[in-house]
Amino acid sequence: MSWTREQMAQRAALELRDGYYVNLGIGIPTLVANFIPPGVDVTLQSENGMLGMGPFPYEGEADADLINAGKQTITQLPTSSFFSSADSFAMIRGGHIDLTILGAMEVAENGDLANWTIPGKMLKGMGGAMDLAANVKRLIVLMEHTSKDGESKVLQRCKLPLTGAACVDLIVSDLGVFECDKKGGSGLKLIELAPGVTVDDVKAKTKAKMTVAL
Amino acid sequence: MSKKVFPDAAAALEGVLFDGMTLMSGGFGLSGNPENCIAAMARLPVKNLTVISNNCGADGFGLWVLLNNGQISKMVSSYVGENKLFEQLYLTGKLQLELNPQGTLAERIRAGGAGIPAFFTKTGVGTVVAEGKPVQEFDGEKYVMERGLMADVAIVKAWKGDTAGNLVYRKTAQNFNSVMATAGKVTIAEVEHLVQPGEIDPDAVHTPGIYVSRIFQGAGYEKRIERLTTRPREGAKA
Numbered sequence: 001m002s003w004t005r006e007q008m009a010q011r012a013a014l015e016l017r018d019g020y021y022v023n024l025g026i027g028i029p030t031l032v033a034n035f036i037p038p039g040v041d042v043t044l045q046s047e048n049g050m051l052g053m054g055p056f057p058y059e060g061e062a063d064a065d066l067i068n069a070g071k072q073t074i075t076q077l078p079t080s081s082f083f084s085s086a087d088s089f090a091m092i093r094g095g096h097i098d099l100t101i102l103g104a105m106e107v108a109e110n111g112d113l114a115n116w117t118i119p120g121k122m123l124k125g126m127g128g129a130m131d132l133a134a135n136v137k138r139l140i141v142l143m144e145h146t147s148k149d150g151e152s153k154v155l156q157r158c159k160l161p162l163t164g165a166a167c168v169d170l171i172v173s174d175l176g177v178f179e180c181d182k183k184g185g186s187g188l189k190l191i192e193l194a195p196g197v198t199v200d201d202v203k204a205k206t207k208a209k210m211t212v213a214l
Numbered sequence: 215m216s217k218k219v220f221p222d223a224a225a226a227l228e229g230v231l232f233d234g235m236t237l238m239s240g241g242f243g244l245s246g247n248p249e250n251c252i253a254a255m256a257r258l259p260v261k262n263l264t265v266i267s268n269n270c271g272a273d274g275f276g277l278w279v280l281l282n283n284g285q286i287s288k289m290v291s292s293y294v295g296e297n298k299l300f301e302q303l304y305l306t307g308k309l310q311l312e313l314n315p316q317g318t319l320a321e322r323i324r325a326g327g328a329g330i331p332a333f334f335t336k337t338g339v340g341t342v343v344a345e346g347k348p349v350q351e352f353d354g355e356k357y358v359m360e361r362g363l364m365a366d367v368a369i370v371k372a373w374k375g376d377t378a379g380n381l382v383y384r385k386t387a388q389n390f391n392s393v394m395a396t397a398g399k400v401t402i403a404e405v406e407h408l409v410q411p412g413e414i415d416p417d418a419v420h421t422p423g424i425y426v427s428r429i430f431q432g433a434g435y436e437k438r439i440e441r442l443t444t445r446p447r448e449g450a451k452a
Contacts, residue, residue, distance in 0.1 A: 047316065048242040049386050059444045064245060064437035065373075065387040071243040072443035082385050084420075085242065085268070086324040086393040089317025093335060112340075123304060123311075124295035130343060131317030134336040165340030 001196025002145075002174040010035040011192075012101055012142045012172045016042050023047060023092070023132055025102035026070045028142050032101055043079065045097060047128040049088045052080035069128065089128070093135045100136040102129060104143045104168075106158040109208035111168040111182035113141065114160035126163060133164025145173035145205050152207040154178070154188070175202050178210070189213050216377035218423075220430040223254035223404065230367050230400045231260040238323065238368035238394040239267040239277060244440045246387030247276045250404045250432040251369040256283055264288040266323070266365055268316060268390055270300050275438055281309070290363070292316035296440075315343060318360050320393055325362035327396025327425075332361050368398025371432070372421070375405035376412075379426030380419045388420065395425045404432040 003011065009031035016022065016036060023045045024032055033053075036042055044053040046068040053068060054075035062073035091097065106114040113133055116126040133139060146152055154171065171178040177192035187209030190202060199212055220226035241247035256279045263286045270289055271278030280286050281299055288310040294300050303309035314322065315337045325333050334357035338344045344358040351357070370391040373384035381403055383391055395401050403421075408431035 046386070048245070048389050056443045056445045058447050062439060062442055062444060063385065064439050065385040067243065067245050067386055067440070069242075071245070071440040073439055073441070074443075076385070082383075082388060084388055084392040085316070085320040085390045089320050093317055093321070093337065123301050125291060125293035125313045126315050126343075127293040128316040130315035130341060131337045134339065135317075162341045 001194065003194040004174075006031060006034075007194070008142055008172055008174055011177065012140055013037060015099065015140055015170065016040050017098070018042075020098040021045055021051070021096065023097050023100040023136065025100065025129070025132070027103040029101040029103055030070065032142070045088070045091070046074070047085075047088050047092065047132075049083050049085055050076075050080060052077045054080070089131050092128070092131050095135055095137060097132075097136045099138045099140065100132045101140045101142050102132065104141045104153065106153050106155055106160050107141050107143070107168055107171055107180070108155050108158045109180070109187040109210070110157070110185065111166040111180040112158045113139070113163045113168050114158040115163050117161055119161065129163050133167040138169050139167050140170045140172060141168050142172050145175045152205050154206045154208050156208050175205065187211065218379050218426065218429050219377050219408070220428050222430055223250040223432070224257075226402045226404075226428045226430045227251065227254055227258070230402075231255070231258060232366070233260060234262045235260070235366040236264045236266065236364075238365040238398055239265060240368075240370040240389065240391030240394045241276065242268055242386065242389035244272055244276055244438050246371050246383070246389050246391050247271075248369040248371040248402075248404050249276075249435055250430075251402060252276060252279060255285070256280055261285045262287045264290065266290040266319075266363060266394075268292050268319065270294050270297055272296060272440060273298070275436075288312070290314060290319070292319050318343070320390065322360055322363040323390070323393045323397045326364040327393065328362075330362050332359050334359055363397060365394075365398050366400065368394045368401045370395045370401065370403050372403055372405045374407045374409060374414060375403055375426070375429050376409050376414050376423070377429070378411055379403065379423030379429050380414050380416075381405065381421035381426065382414055382418055383420050392421050395421045398427075400427045401425055402427065403429045405429065406432060406435060
């Protein structure tokens with residue numbers, strides 16, 4: 001047993017706090033918007049130039065001028081605002097975003113994050129991921145613990161080119177929740193297990209220094 | 215009639231294009247693309263372009279058309295995924311690519327338009343992006359130096375513009391358009407609605423007319439949606 005993608009998103013949503021401005025990455029992080037806890041009011045930023053992202057539009061009401069950073073059609077809210085890409089990243093770079101939740105290909109025990117390229121295999125680009133990684137107050141990685149081939153994505157050091165160095169605060173995977181020591185070098189701390197998952201299961205699938213504090 | 219107003223894209227582009235030039239093109243994905251200018255450029259012989267744009271269109275649309283014509287030799291972008299032609303040209307060495315973090319790209323353009331030759335940012339420190347660039351410490355944190363960007367011509371798309379070149383964008387179609395408008399030696403704006411002075415509230419202007427050299431009312435906007443995503447109405451049958 002482990003968490004499904006929805007359950008992972010639901011667990012990550014517990015990290016949201018009332019009043020937060022939040023940027024959700026593409027993939028599983030997008031699902032977090034479906035699990036915002038009752039009584040918690042968060043404003044979602046979309047780095048293409050919007051604060052206050054609303055839900056997907058009803059059929060027939062999509063507007064080509066209103067999309068999120070994943071290029072999906074969305075809607076606005078009474079509290080929404082629009083601005084340029086330069087202003088959008090000024091608020092990111094300036095540290096005004098409280099939390100970002102991003103997907104990852106690899107995370108290292110020192111908080112390094114790799115999620116934008118596989119040399120020779122995948123050519124896409126980093127988009128806004130490097131800006132978010134370097135400048136947002138708190139960064140949560142939300143990802144499957146292992147790759148499709150069963151390789152651990154939680155490593156001592158990343159092998160892929162980095163998105164950001166020492167930037168990850170917390171990892172939520174299908175196996176559990178881990179704190180990253182970005183500055184101190186004490187490695188990962190396992191603080192929560194998904195139901196039915198044992199510490200040994202996690203150890204077997206983790207290639208990083210890890211302490212257990214359940 | 216204002217000297218800035220042109221009848222269409224072909225007329226607005228006349229005399230400002232040359233081989234080997236640098237072009238900025240607004241838009242994020244397919245939203246807020248200067249569709250008329252791109253289509254007109256595809257019919258002109260100009261080539262060896264360096265194009266600064268967040269993305270490079272999508273199959274059959276936007277800058278993809280110039281790429282498919284072999285008119286682009288270098289792209290400066292932040293994300294070029296979902297574009298098979300791009301990948302193929304890049305991997306066979308027919309296209310150069312400079313990837314920038316999206317916020318760094320936006321700020322480089324903002325800086326260029328504001329007369330700032332370089333600035334420092336935390337973004338990219340400790341990654342390949344910082345390789346070969348000066349890194350300096352401020353207040354105990356490391357920052358990498360990035361250069362301002364200018365272009366020979368910037369093509370931008372706005373929702374509304376007046377004959378003095380004042381522009382208003384609509385929702386997330388603003389994206390890179392307003393900042394690129396400031397960084398072109400020549401900026402050409404295409405608008406869905408060209409209006410007379412006084413019809414735009416001065417408090418609502420996003421791009422003041424000083425930045426806009428030429429303006430025209432575009433035609434036949436396709437405004438294609440890349441990822442149509444909707445939800446069912448409450449109470450509707452599934």
